[in-house]
Amino acid sequence: xxxxxxxxxxxxxxxxxxxxxxxxxxxxxxxxxxxxxxxxxxxxxxxxxxxxxxxxxxxxxxxxxxxxxxxxxxxxxxxxxxxxxxxxxxxxxxxxxxxxxxxxxxxxxxxxxxxxxxxxxxxxxxxxxxxxxxxxxxxxxxxxxxxxxxxxxxxxxxxxxxxxxxxxxxxxxxxxxxxxxxxxxxxxxxxxxxxxxxxxxxxxxxxxxxxxxxxxxxxxxxxxxxxxxxxxxxx
Numbered sequence: 001x002x003x004x005x006x007x008x009x010x011x012x013x014x015x016x017x018x019x020x021x022x023x024x025x026x027x028x029x030x031x032x033x034x035x036x037x038x039x040x041x042x043x044x045x046x047x048x049x050x051x052x053x054x055x056x057x058x059x060x061x062x063x064x065x066x067x068x069x070x071x072x073x074x075x076x077x078x079x080x081x082x083x084x085x086x087x088x089x090x091x092x093x094x095x096x097x098x099x100x101x102x103x104x105x106x107x108x109x110x111x112x113x114x115x116x117x118x119x120x121x122x123x124x125x126x127x128x129x130x131x132x133x134x135x136x137x138x139x140x141x142x143x144x145x146x147x148x149x150x151x152x153x154x155x156x157x158x159x160x161x162x163x164x165x166x167x168x169x170x171x172x173x174x175x176x177x178x179x180x181x182x183x184x185x186x187x188x189x190x191x192x193x194x195x196x197x198x199x200x201x202x203x204x205x206x207x208x209x210x211x212x213x214x215x216x217x218x219x220x221x222x223x224x225x226x227x228x229x230x231x232x233x234x235x
């Protein structure tokens with residue numbers, strides 16, 4: 001195994017990154033046949049069932065041995081393998097084995113004929129086109145939302161351009177007005193902080209809360225350091 005340059009990569013370079021799961025590969029969930037037993041050696045005086053299968057349909061009990069025209073399918077949503085007879089006789093919108101919901105397009109025939117493969121290929125192309133269109137619509141919606149957020153930020157920011165009509169004519173001024181001065185400060189700082197607010201002078205604050213700060217008279221006369229800068233090894 002090598003690249004176009006002729007170098008052969010090492011194994012640690014190949015497994016360095018985490019392997020991503022394949023989206024088009026579904027792990028099948030088969031049902032074990034309780035009556036199946038592995039044969040080590042055949043005896044001459046006993047009956048040997050050569051058609052015994054290791055897996056069966058969990059609903060009707062058909063064995064996956066290919067003896068009759070038995071079509072087995074699997075569901076793309078869960079990967080459970082069922083027989084076509086079970087899907088036709090027991091109508092349901094959920095899987096008979098794991099109770100996971102599925103649609104008719106999720107049914108995939110195993111070892112199907114040429115006609116079945118043509119139908120499955122057409123369904124696959126439709127699913128890919130639908131997924132591609134949904135991806136484009138989500139990206140378009142995300143871009144629209146991002147543009148709206150940028151527009152709101154620009155309108156609320158300092159120095160936004162506004163148009164005013166003067167003597168019947170429109171004039172655009174990019175210079176900030178007096179009402180716009182300090183807009184950034186108003187957005188970042190609360191009302192109390194802009195007015196040189198002090199907790200020690202706030203009549204609505206409790207005395208226990210005021211004692212936590214160095215502006216309190218008790219904190220000024222206290223011989224120990226402040227509780228934030230207090231050394232845990234200081235006694």
